[in-house]
Amino acid sequence: MARITVLGGGFGTALAVMLYSTQQHDVTLWSAIPEEIEAMRRDGEQKQKLPGVKIPNGIALTTDLSVIDDSDLILFAIPSAYVRDTCKKVAPHVKNGTVVVNAGKGIEEDTLKLMSKVFAEEIPQALYVVLTGPSHAEEVGRGIPTSVVAASSIAAAAYLVQEWFSSPTFRVYINDDVTGCELGGALKNVIALAAGVSDGLGFGDNTKAALMTRGLHEIERLGTALGSRTNTFAGLTGLGDLIVTCTSMHSRNRRAGILIGQGTDPAAAVEQVGTVEGYYCCHAAYGLAKRYEIEMPITEALYRVLYEGADVREAVQALMDRPKKREYEKLN
Ligand SMILES: NC(=O)c1ccc[n+]([C@@H]2O[C@H](COP(=O)([O-])OP(=O)(O)OC[C@H]3O[C@@H](n4cnc5c(N)ncnc54)[C@H](O)[C@@H]3O)[C@@H](O)[C@H]2O)c1
Structure with a gap:
């Protein structure tokens, strides 16, 4: 069991539910939006984005990034426009050699940089893995069979993500073509x-x-x-x-x-x-x-x-x- 912090209350909620329910990890779900966290606490689900997907009580919900201090892995699932700013806030909490996974999809609009570059600039001490592939949140949250790819230039980091994320309903392939x-x-x-x-x-x-x-x-x-x-x-x-x-x-x-x-x-x-x-x-x-x-x-x-x-x-x-x-x- 690993301590995983998931950043982002949309796709992140589906991934958090999956990591907690099928892989039994110790999961904390963070959102930048306090109202989103409050609504999830109140409703026991992300009614707006993932109606019908129960958020187990064991998943901690927070707006406090200091939870990252004790995390074995950090999973980003936020729109690319907010990634650099969020990385800046997250970076002081990330220990050297921690695996940071990005499940977001985009290119930084003004610099034309890929997200791997943004993470390398902002959290250089992290081991970067991108998790991508056909994976609608609505289906991941319901445990519908899904296959994705964990890509990293650091093989050990990609294998760790494969190990920690794989389940009977979530199949993770490895690639080094980030x-x-x-x-x-x-x-x-x-x-x-x-x-x-x-x-x-x-x-x-x-x-x-x-x-x-x-x-x-x-x-x-x-x-x-x-x-x-x-x-x-x-x-x-x-x-x-x-x-x-x-x-x-x-x-x-x-x-x-x-x-x-x-x-x-x-x-x-x-x-x-x-x-x-x-x-x-x-x-x-x-x-x-x-x-x-x-x-x-x-x-x-x-x-x-x-x-x-x-x-x-x-x-x-x-x-x-x-x-x-x-x-x-x-x-x-
Ligand atoms: N939704 C999906 O099915 C899905 C699947 C695969 C990949 N993705 C990718 O994951 C990323 C997130 O998608 P989503 O659907 O969860 O988006 P979303 O619009 O639901 O937002 C996700 C979260 O981003 C956070 N956020 C919002 N404003 C923020 C800010 N100013 N600073 C920091 N965080 C902020 C909030 O916690 C919010 O819940 C995107 O890049 C998307 O392409 C989404």
Whole structure:
């Protein structure tokens, strides 16, 4: 049994319940929002985000970060926009060599840095692991069979997460391609937003399948330029997460996209849905595509819709009217 502090009362609640119930760890759940902790104490569940998933009494609920002083492992599950600030607050409590796991998915919007870089800058004494893959909180919280990947450049840290997180309903694979796993998790949200737009416009399965497949191509193009392995994108953190996010109504990215496709202003759609990582990630991915001179037509089309007021139908038509191409740049 390990002492684990989980940061974040959304996806974090599902992970906390899982780690406590199936792996019998000593779990503390922290949120930056006092009202959220109070409501969970009162209701015995996270009614807003995970209705029906009971939070066992044995899980300690807190807003006090000093609980980290005694933790064997710290698990972040908070939106990427808050990660750096939270890392700064957490860092003084983290002992040298403690495993810090990030279950969030995103790219820092203004610096274009991956989360592994942000953690390395802010908590350099930690052993960093990213936990990512197709894992809706609503399903993890209910113990529905789920498979994810723990990726780290430090093999022992990844194996420790595999050991401590695995259960009969939660299967954890290991990978050492941190960049590839992080990019897959972050960028699939951009494609899910585009898939939602397609659904909102009333397009069909053909369109969505094309967006997913060609979306994966552009994710892989950027990923390999940044040093990732190609096969990472065919795995759980790439294709797997892309499928789950583009096809499910649990996905806030897809739901925001549907609203935009139906005519809602993009900023208003994001406001209505809540945390829509793909909205911010599209901005970051657009910046990375420009910086590394990578062709990312779906990301660029979505960027124009989200940030430059482009008409969605015209953006789709522009994608369809692009110069004729080979499916793969090089003949096999
Ligand atoms: N929800 C899912 O199914 C799911 C699954 C896999 C990964 N993720 C990723 O996990 C991350 C968190 O997603 P979520 O759905 O839990 O988001 P969320 O919007 O529910 O927020 C999670 C928590 O972040 C914390 N938070 C809010 N404002 C904060 C602030 N200013 N400073 C510090 N912490 C703050 C709060 O504790 C909140 O409960 C995202 O990157 C998301 O992509 C989510």
